[in-house]
């Protein structure tokens with residue numbers, strides 16, 4: 001079960017950051033790049049040209065390098081060329097840390113609001129299939145850039161409402177949208193509830209990672225409308241966008257996963273699990289069941305694994321100096337745990353399991369099932385939110401059982 005391909009981050013080079021001419025050209029280059037990869041559809045070019053990302057970014061911001069996981073501080077007052085070049089490059093930019101509790105120019109502990117990378121923004125807008133005159137609800141306002149692009153696209157005959165759970169983020173986005181002259185209603189609200197006052201919507205787009213899809217989003221979308229939502233399991237951070245089409249009776253929504261993504265999590269849906277020691281107290285390894293596995297460590301990561309092994313989260317330790325690397329599974333419904341200790345260069349890993357569930361055995365069974373179905377990737381799976389509000393994952397066919 002290989003991990004999904006991550007969105008590549010094209011970071012500006014040092015040359016691009018410091019040359020005035022390249023700064024001017026950066027936006028044209030970004031347009032060419034996005035058109036070349038197909039992320040930017042021709043129908044979205046007028047919005048790309050009219051609604052500039054830089055108009056929505058704060059003076060101090062933190063472009064994020066997804067390959068290294070590092071963020072750097074860029075201050076418009078100190079280095080306006082670098083600031084502008086990052087604004088016009090295909091990289092995600094963190095705009096808030098630690099739910100706003102963090103102050104100062106250094107990066108905080110965890111990012112809590114950002115401007116997503118433009119290739120992802122436009123790919124999702126293409127999946128959303130928005131037309132002029134439509135009513136759109138966005139959940140996760142962030143900087144307001146995506147809402148501004150949507151407002152440009154739907155025009156005066158359409159309407160855009162956007163919700164953010166963070167009051168400061170919503171206020172800043174509202175101000176930026178007003179300065180840009182874009183008619184968007186920005187509300188400080190928990191997007192989990194949607195916004196029934198303006199329903200039904202033709203489109204709902206969610207720009208934070210979701211683990212539990214509320215039925216309210218289906219109810220607030222018109223029949224035939226689309227709910228586009230980055231969804232994943234608590235197995236790990238990997239997600240994919242589910243493109244759900246609301247049924248004619250308006251009571252369910254179903255559709256395939258369209259692309260692998262990695263969003264910051266909806267606030268109330270962040271994983272809070274027991275500490276390691278609550279699962280594995282001192283001496284627990286000696287009392288655990290011991291077996292062996294020949295599953296490759298690389299196959300244990302990823303979105304698809306999370307679809308198949310439910311109520312489990314995993315942590316992969318870094319490789320130690322002696323070449324050993326442990327992968328831990330923790331049950332989320334009880335304190336079952338498993339660990340596989342891989343040695344660099346050895347085919348077999350030693351497995352430890354304990355608790356009411358045998359999590360490693362579940363993982364092996366899931367892996368066998370996955371191989372028996374031809375090693376399907378994320379794009380053969382899909383989601384249905386049924387008329388009872390339950391979310392069901394399927395393979396190939398919405399009527400099929402997983």
Ligand SMILES: C[S@@+](CC[C@H](N)C(=O)[O-])C[C@H]1O[C@@H](n2cnc3c(N)ncnc32)[C@H](O)[C@@H]1O
Nearest residue numbers: 113115140142143146164165191207208266267
């Ligand atoms: C990746 S950012 C959104 C990017 C944004 N669409 C843009 O154009 O810049 C995710 C946002 O989701 C917001 N968020 C998290 N949980 C939320 C919730 N329950 N309801 C609404 N917004 C939420 C965060 O505060 C954050 O601003």
